[in-house]
Amino acid sequence: MKSLVRWSATLGLVGTTLLGSFLGGNLRALALTEQQVMEKLQTVPVFTVTDGEGSPLVASIPSQNNQNEAVAGVFISQRDAEAFVERLKREKPELGNQVRVVPVSLAEVYQLDQQSQNQPNGLDFAYIPVQQQVQSAQQLLGQGQEFRGVPLFVAKGGQQGGYLTIQQEGQQVIPFFFDKEQLQNLVNRFKEQQPNLASSVQIQVVPLEGIINTLQTQDNPQLEQILLIPSQESLQFLRQSSSQ
Template identity: 35%
Template structure:
């Protein structure tokens, strides 16, 4: 848990120099990672669920028990407050877990085909990001009514007529970030406008579902391995702040 907290806080608050990452035939559909690497990347993202000191509390609807995962701590806290109001003895609380752990539970469920709960897994996105995500999606699909899943924002840029992903450089390492918040991506773009103004007019904000990125990670194509390893899922500022608070609390109790 401590390494998870440290990594997520670092990535969520990273302030690095900007670089352009060139990628021939760049496509989200040709990436590949091992299962362990997938979990490691997803573990950089804190998510929230509801539980008590003994177990995760599953939502029940139509005789189906659902593991509900929230991208927003505030949304999860509001559910806890409602549960406590209706059932004061429930001792419900918000539990922070790595997204990779939820992924492992889901995959384990699929593999075993167990009839034990949970029956379903539901992810609640950051609601404030949905209008922006839908607006970007409509540029490519005007008939879209809703955004399908958890939106991730990323940047694309044209360099010598070649489309490439925006990346950041931190020391000797480079990362290609996909953000859960458009605002965080906009800060990167604003930084580019200051450092490399000639590229500013060609930058485009794009959006893709988290599920699509995970499917890309699971692809068996190894040709883009270097690029895949550079992909970083950047938590929202709220999540990064929450993790920092948790990390400080853990240090105080040691």
């Protein structure tokens, strides 16, 4: 797998954003090109487990048609990926000692997934979320609803119920956060700056998988304004990588 590129763009973004306003409308209703989707996903690091030859570690999982499907796990958290490898070393040392954690961009996983869909017996990818964030997502949904997938958190509010935006290089963008805590900090700052709108702000959660599908299939100019903000852990990883 190719190494991540353009990580520094994400670091610059987090350090220089200014709060914007609420952008009206909903993310439904021009679909982005393949290249535009890739650009949206490029700056998000994810973590795979590979063997000595660099091939993803694959599990065989029964499918609905009683056939086994090859599935590779993609961890949102580097710590979770490393913990999985350590557990594998204890439980299956022959295999565990041959694998390692490899960072790749979310765009690369997306590209591999798209290529696999056109192949018989292609490889599927399963995103493995951070459990703390899944719990935060579950709390937002309330009882009786189960959140599935990787949580992304976004804020809405104002008279029109629009999306909270930030200013980046003179443009309004809609940030979707992998960490609810990061968004909460942004919301708190917004409430201090706009106390008259404070009571209208709500944090909502959507699955990453749904956002990727929306970028591929839906026709809406607002899709160009979506910006995925990596977790604090991933941002720290990016800082360390960019300094090497």
